[in-house]
Amino acid sequence: EVQLVESGGGLVQPGGSLRLSCAASGFTFSSHSMNWVRQAPGEVLEWISYIGHTGSEIKYADSVKGRFTISRDNAKNSLFLQMNSLRVEDTAVYYCARDSGYCTRGGCYRWHDYWGQGTLVTVSS
Amino acid sequence: DIQMTQSPSTLSASVGDRVTITCRASQSISSWLAWYQQKPGKAPKFLIHDASTLESGVPLRFSGSGSGTEFTLTISSLQPDDFATYYCQQYNSYPYTFGQGTKVEIK
Numbered sequence: 001e002v003q004l005v006e007s008g009g010g011l012v013q014p015g016g017s018l019r020l021s022c023a024a025s026g027f028t029f030s031s032h033s034m035n036w037v038r039q040a041p042g043e044v045l046e047w048i049s050y051i052g053h054t055g056s057e058i059k060y061a062d063s064v065k066g067r068f069t070i071s072r073d074n075a076k077n078s079l080f081l082q083m084n085s086l087r088v089e090d091t092a093v094y095y096c097a098r099d100s101g102y103c104t105r106g107g108c109y110r111w112h113d114y115w116g117q118g119t120l121v122t123v124s125s
Numbered sequence: 126d127i128q129m130t131q132s133p134s135t136l137s138a139s140v141g142d143r144v145t146i147t148c149r150a151s152q153s154i155s156s157w158l159a160w161y162q163q164k165p166g167k168a169p170k171f172l173i174h175d176a177s178t179l180e181s182g183v184p185l186r187f188s189g190s191g192s193g194t195e196f197t198l199t200i201s202s203l204q205p206d207d208f209a210t211y212y213c214q215q216y217n218s219y220p221y222t223f224g225q226g227t228k229v230e231i232k
Contacts, residue, residue, distance in 0.1 A: 044226050047221040050219065059220075110216055111171065111174040112171060115171075117168055
C-alpha cells in the first residue's frame with residue numbers, strides 16, 4: 001500500500017524557517033518524481049514544487065522560488081522541503097504528492113496519484 | 126501561467142442526480158488534465174487523468190471528457206459519498222495549476 005506521511009509543520013514567525021519531510025513507503029520511491037502542493041485555509045490547491053526521480057530536475061512556483069528548496073533522499077525514501085524567509089501568506093497545509101505519468105515525443109506528462117495527509121504550517125507573530 | 130476556471134463554484138444536487146462540472150483552460154492543454162476529489166480535512170483523491178482515463182478503483186459513475194480548453198467531469202448518479210469538492214488540474218506545462226474547485230452540496 002502506497003503511503004506518504006508528512007511531518008515538520010508547526011508555528012513559525014515571519015522570516016523564520018521550517019523543514020518539512022515526507023516519508024514514503026509501499027512503492028519504489030526512486031522511480032517516481034514527487035511534488036509539494038499546498039492549500040491555504042479555505043483556499044484552493046496550489047502546486048509549489050517538483051523534483052524528478054533522481055533529483056536532478058527541479059521546478060518551483062514563482063510564489064516560493066528563491067525561498068523554498070525541494071530535495072530527496074532515495075536511500076531513505078524521503079522527500080523534503082526547506083522553507084526559508086517564511087511569510088504570513090505561506091500559511092497552509094502542505095501535501096507531498098507522488099507523480100505517475102509517461103513521456104511522449106512532445107514531453108513528459110505527470111499527474112499526482114497519491115497524496116499524503118498533509119502537515120499544517122502556520123506563519124504568524 | 127495557464128489559468129483554470131471551473132464552473133459552477135457550488136452545485137446543489139440530490140442523490141441520484143446526474144452532475145456535470147466544467148473546467149476551462151486559458152490556453153490549449155490538449156488532454157493533459159486531471160480531476161481530484163477532496164473532502165473536508167482530507168487530502169485530495171485522484172480520480173481521472175488524461176481528461177478521460179479513470180483511475181483504477183474509481184466508481185464507473187465518474188467520467189471525464191474534453192480536450193483543448195474545455196473539459197467536463199460527470200457523475201452519472203450522485204451517491205452520498207460523492208458530496209465533496211472537485212478540482213481540475215492541468216499538467217500540460219509548469220507551473221501546474223488547479224481550478225478554484227466546485228463544491229457539490231446536498232440539495
